[in-house]
Amino acid sequence: MNEQVYQPREIERKWQQIWEETDAHKTNEDEKKPKFYTLEMFPYPSGEGLHMGHVRVYTIGDVIARFKRMKGYQVLHPMGADAFGLPAENAAIQRGVNPREWTLNNMERIRNEQKRLGVSYDWDRYVATCLPDYYKFTQWLFLLFYERGLAYKKKAAVNWCPTCNTVLANEQVEDGKCWRCDSEVTKKELNQWFFRITDYAERLLQDLDQLEGWPDKVKMMQKNWIGxxxxxxxxxxxxxxxxxxxxxxxxxxxxxxxxxxxxxxxxxxxxxxxxxxxxxxxxxxxxxxxxxxxxxxxxxxxxxxxxxxxxxxxxxxxxxxxxxxxxxxxxxxxxxxxxxxxxxxxxxxxxxxxxxxxxxxxxxxxxxxxxxxxxxxxxxxxxxxxxxxxxxxxxxxxxxxxxxxxxxxxxxxxxxxxxxxxxRLRDWLISRQRYWGTPIPMVYCETCGNVPVPLEQLPVILPEDVVFNGKDNPLTTSEAFVHTTCPKCGGPAHRETDTMDTFIDSSWYYFRYASPHEEIKPFDSRQVNKWLPVDEYIGGIEHAVLHLLYSRFFTKVFYDAGLISFQEPFKSLLTQGMVLKDGAKMSKSKGNVVSPNEIIEKYGADTGRLFILFAAPPDRDLDWSDSGVEGSHRFLNRVWRMVQQHLEILTQTYPYQVETDAEKELRRMIHLTIKRVTEDIDERDNFNTAISAIMELVNKIYVYPEDGNKGLLKEAIETTVILLAPMTPHLAEELWQMIGQRESIHKEKWPTYQEEYLVLDEVEIAVQINGKIKGKMVVPTSYSKEELEKEVLSDPRLEDWKAGKEVRKVIVVPGKLVNIVVG
Missing domain, CATH: 3.90.740.10 (Valyl/Leucyl/Isoleucyl-tRNA synthetase, editing domain)
Structure with a gap:
């Protein structure tokens, strides 16, 4: 039989198209199944596209989502874009275009890059914070905060970035510098909008104890910030x-x-x-x-x-x-x-x-x-x-x-x-003197004072007729936007020209995913109470006292307003480490950036995914290694060849019994691998050790006799392919189809292991004299301490080992060693 060559790009394009045409990743809502909401922090759609840090976080989230589906869960796994922000505005000034055009183009490119990675997102639930159907409800929530006395305006000395020409919250000043552009921050007196996050300081502090699935480091950072x-x-x-x-x-x-x-x-x-x-x-x-x-x-x-x-x-x-x-x-x-x-x-x-x-x-x-x-x-x-x-x-x-x-x-x-x-926590300063953000839905009337925009008049749309000169707040240059009528008295009024801090957009986006097409309210409470809290949230630790603290604050306000039935947004938090190259964080200035597209073109997305999972535990920094990527690619080729070489066996059925020692050992290895991979993914998020276990199983299959038990060999290979499915989804689909399976491998039930098959009939133990190893023995695993002691003491080699000395004591550790103390 002529073996086919592993061609990842063709295989990946094929399956990505099939998945899209069949809505393969649409949320599988089934009330009979337990729910699982896995979520990666959504990206900012910059002009640079995705980097390897994105690939790492999306791959981790995708493995968890695919694994949970195969384990019988109904899984919500959405994606979107954190699409407002200063970089888009700066790009607009530099290029002479509206930030909307620049942002939407970047969003489309990043979506395509995410699809090339094979990530199983429900694209029907995609949200972009810069679109009116989203920021309408950001404004709705601002008015909710205002009604509840949590939004107020006051004159204050605020942090001012002279380069970005905008106000910064305390949390956005790092070592006295702007968190975005690294400029020295100064103070400026301005009338600004604030959220009363300090009203929730004690609850935010006390409820940290409920977050058992959060890293202690993040909880301590929040505790210190609340102060x-x-x-x-x-x-x-x-x-x-x-x-x-x-x-x-x-x-x-x-x-x-x-x-x-x-x-x-x-x-x-x-x-x-x-x-x-x-x-x-x-x-x-x-x-x-x-x-x-x-x-x-x-x-x-x-x-x-x-x-x-x-x-x-x-x-x-x-x-x-x-x-x-x-x-x-x-x-x-x-x-x-x-x-x-x-x-x-x-x-x-x-x-x-x-x-x-x-x-x-x-x-x-x-x-x-x-x-x-x-x-x-x-x-x-x-x-x-x-x-x-x-x-x-x-x-x-x-x-x-x-x-x-x-x-x-x-x-x-x-x-x-x-x-x-x-x-130590201060109220959250939310006003920003820039265009590309959610307009604050307030008008100012000489007769009525501060007047909130009525809900039925939302959204307050960002105008197009603005001037980006890099000096003034662009919204102040739109006469049509600034001048309006008072919703109360109908007299002349002017709009608020500050926009909201973009951290407000990201403080509630994960709620929107539960009912992204809801048109009356920010979200359907019934759907939110079904899917949330998020079961596994994945992202960088740099958001510990920004996004994560604000999200907890928003959730508590929603709870107090009777919109939801829970008080914390994220059950479990996985903070992944950075991707480094040559010991430094990847950056263009250092010339050490590796493009995901470059890896996909050369090796395929599955290789990139496998390497980034295998190279380090997810919470540790990962040092990029070209040889490591090549090693991952070689392993996938090895799996491909293993299936190709056994196609005749894999496309037939063989009833079988396990009898010989070799058969028992392969069966034990199958079930041990299932146990290790399942526990590593489900309980520890240790994807690197899960992959190591699969590699060991592949090694065992390669040395298994060609004339051995065909039914057992088939089970071992099929198990390997299924266990790889969450990590290398394209390859697994192709191999599954190749061996004659009609349904998608991602609809397969996750395999289970049998405890009785993990037990060895015999085990090798060490024999020690006064703590020094003198020899080894193979004994039945069923031996008691007494039987082990008797077996060792009757060994003819004992006389040589003890060198004529008298046995004073025998220490037995079943399954490991027997230590004979002589003197």
Whole structure:
């Protein structure tokens, strides 16, 4: 028989066409089956197309989806495009085209690339966040947040990227730089829209404990970002400003009697009043202007010198009534706490250094429980350990930990503060001064004020008559868009020209997949409650405190609004590692990029898929290896030849019984491989070890005697092809058809293993003398400890092994070894 040559490109084109024509990957809704929703994070449709990192995440998701279908689940496996965003707008400015045209072309190219990979998406559920039928409901959800008091507008000092000409959320500033373009971020005062994510801070924190399927690293990143601190709010008053109150949050109310000064952030709204007419007024105003150019990371760094100015105004201590000088300093931020801190130099290292620099008073209020009391003259730094209170009036002698609560409760009793909790998490700034995003559905009327656009008037469509000059927000250049009528009074009004942060689009897209053609609401609650939470979510760990936190927030709001019946969006989270080449992340600047299309053209998609699964566990970084790709291709050729060489056997039926040792060993290998592959995919996401197991089975088949049990050999080869199906879907389909099967291999039931076939009749054990191996024996696996001991002690080689010494003890480990202790 003439063997056919493995031609992956022809085979893959053939099956991709068949799958498309037969709707092979349409969601197999069957209420009798358990559901499984597997989802990879959808891509941004950039001009560069897919890279190997995309291939890795899509392949992992596809293996899980195909495996679950074969295991008898109804599977939802959708895809879409996170299609709004600044890169498209920048491309439009550079090319003189509308971002819509650029984005839609990229979306189509990426869809075609995904199809070439053989990924089993239900394309009928495709969503693109830039299309009106999607962003209509992003606007709908904005109005839901607004109605529930979770969307509000305020003037704030915001992060401003001068290159992107837009505002950034705190989470989008990385080491003081823009997360997209790496430009230094500055501060700018603007009226902006916010979402009250801080209202959900405690729930977002507490519910992390429910996320058993999430990596601990991601949960810890979210916990640290939310940043819960327990302490007290302390209220100081400013007599010169008619007893205006300044609130301070502190985790150390036990040190309240040690406050010798106060510091407010340069952006604090009281600063103009505090410095008005004072000696330092001009210097402080210049200082504030300078700080607008300095990012928050730099200002709060331990390496940066702390700089401050006395405002010339005093606050009144809430317990002692003493005058407390108010300073302005670079290390206090308006966005953290209340924008004011109390200075306790004796018990805080930063305050100590600041007090020493500016010769401010230092007052000891906590002493060590042991040894002689220390004095100011002895202090070379702050005392931050636990101790007992001194110089604290009625609280003297209290343990400082006890005093935290006691003083907090006393403040509440006298109306000067209270025990409270503070969070590092800030409200989510969602306004962006750009065109290519979801328009915020609000209008401004001189008579009616802020007016939400009625639901029936959604979507607010992005206009086409805009100017992209790289300087102004393009939406402000469209007269037809800006000028409108008030939905309430019918009078003249103007639209909001900011668009929404694109993280809003991605905070709910996975809900839309459950009912992508719903026209009245963002989603059909019945379908969402059926399919969600997502059972397996796959994507990069870089989204831990952006997309993943926002998605959890959205889900809780939907739950509170009665739209859904669950509170967390993703049951299990798989964060895959990066794809590296020559030890570095692939990038054009490094010249180490490998194109998926290049691999597909040379070796086929199945080879690329197999390599990227085999080269490393999914949560580890993967180092690209050309020789590794070639090795994967050789293995698939080996599988191809194995089927070709046994076609005569594979196309016939052979009833058989297992009798010989060789037959028992092959049968054991079949069932052991099924067990290993099933558990590696289903329980551990260890695709690399699953592939290793299949490779071992193939090796065993190749050395099996040609004149052996044909029925068993056929079962071994068919099992191999089925086990490879989720990983190399095109090859598996072709081989399945080649051996005479009519139905798609992906409709086959996943094989099961029999425990009794995994047991060996005999096993080789080591014989040790005083812990050193002297020989080996083959014994029945059914032997008890006593039988093993008797068998070894009766071995004629024993006399030579023990060299005339007396047997003192025998240690038996069944199935592994017998250790004879002699002396």
């Amino acid at each position: 819960k601190s327990e302490g007290a709010e302390v209220v100081f008053t400013v007599p010169a400003l008619e007893d205006t109150k300044i609130s301070v949050f502190t985790t150390r109310p036990d040190t309240l009697y040690g406050v010798t000064y106060m510091v407010v952030a340069p952006e604090h709204p009281l600063v103009p009043q505090l410095i008005a007419g004072k000696e330092n007024e001009k210097a402080i105003l210049e200082f504030i202007e300078e700080l607008k150019k300095v990012n928050e990371i730099t200002r709060t760094s331990t390496e940066v010198e702390k700089v401050g100015y006395f405002t010339g105004t005093y606050a009144k201590h809430p317990l002692t009534g003493a005058d407390i000088p108010i300073w302005v300093a670079n290390y206090v931020l308006m966005d953290y706490g209340t924008g004011a801190v109390m200075g306790v130099p004796a018990h805080d290292e930063r305050d100590f250094l600041f007090a020493k620099k500016y010769q401010l008073p230092i007052k000891i209020v906590v002493q060590s429980k042991e040894g002689e009391p220390y004095t100011l003259e002895q202090m070379t730094g702050a005392f931050t350990e636990d101790g007992v209170l001194v110089n604290s009036d009625q609280f003297n002698g209290l343990n400082n930990r006890e005093a935290i609560r006691t003083i907090g409760e006393y403040l509440e009793k006298i109306g000067k503060g209270k025990l409270t909790v503070s969070y």
